[in-house]
């Protein structure tokens with residue numbers, strides 16, 4: 001089976017067909033820049049912002065959707081439930097130079113659903129139609145929609161909702177296989193993505209738990225999708241989009257050594273400090289990144305608590321530096337490089353009780 005390597009959103013050619021999925025608190029300017037620099041992203045998407053706040057020029061929201069001058073194609077994502085406010089927000093999105101305006105119909109959070117936005121919209125097809133019609137009518141850039149497969153197990157209606165989006169002028173849809181009720185659990189079921197693909201003419205992108213090249217190729221094969229969105233997997237392994245696009249193109253897949261991992265982690269930390277202008281503002285994002293990134297590093301379980309407990313940026317840099325020095329030694333063949341780094345092994349319970357005189 002020959003897999004696609006690109007897709008077209010109206011006149012916009014997205015190549016490679018691997019997209020950085022929007023993540024609130026993660027896919028800010030610095031993270032998107034990191035992923036772009038590594039390569040393999042055909043499209044990046046901002047964190048979602050409320051359409052109404054964007055329309056009113058809220059300063060913090062405007063900062064959230066700031067784009068790099070050379071970051072194209074890029075989508076800005078809006079959430080909300082009021083068609084007129086979303087249309088107004090979309091005009092701002094176009095004015096900011098975004099290539100695409102994306103509408104969120106997938107967020108499971110109470111904050112968003114409480115106002116009937118995000119995945120709550122899946123329960124209101126008539127409102128979905130009004131929203132897409134209003135936003136498409138307000139801008140000349142393509143409009144896309146990102147959704148979950150349904151609200152819960154009894155209403156997995158993504159194909160119907162996607163058809164409504166297409167009929168109202170949306171240029172592509174992305175479907176996360178989970179329902180709203182699944183939150184971040186649930187049992188993998190990509191049938192609704194495959195069904196939407198068979199029913200729609202516009203591109204259908206698939207999303208959910210793509211963590212390596214294998215799971216990406218499996219998603220393409222099982223759904224026939226035109227492209228994939230990768231979220232958490234890209235924080236854990238920022239080279240993942242590049243590796244997936246290489247696999248799709250039949251090119252050799254990038255292998256990353258300790259020196260490159262060190263370079264990327266510190267380049268990202270440095271960029272965060274520049275962006276936040278003061279180290280204290282950056283430390284939360286550094287820890288968020290470190291929490292995911294360390295999961296794919298050798299002895300990462302021992303590194304993670306050191307980084308998460310660091311109280312200052314300096315301490316965080318020191319721990320990361322000491323870790324990568326050990327990793328260099330380890331890669332150089334020094335088996336004992338992490339010898340004193342691991343937490344002391346706990347004695348088995350019976351021995352511990354005996355030692356305590358219990």
Ligand SMILES: Cc1cc2nc3c(=O)[nH]c(=O)nc-3n(C[C@H](O)[C@H](O)[C@H](O)COP(=O)(O)O)c2cc1C
Pocket residue numbers: 021022023024025026046047048077104106107146176207208209210229230231232233
């Ligand atoms: C921390 C976090 C924030 C997220 N924020 C958004 C968001 O702003 N907009 C959106 O459409 N989805 C958001 N998502 C969902 C992701 O885009 C994606 O659909 C989901 O994580 C499944 O893909 P993955 O398994 O590749 O991470 C978020 C997910 C996470 C983990």
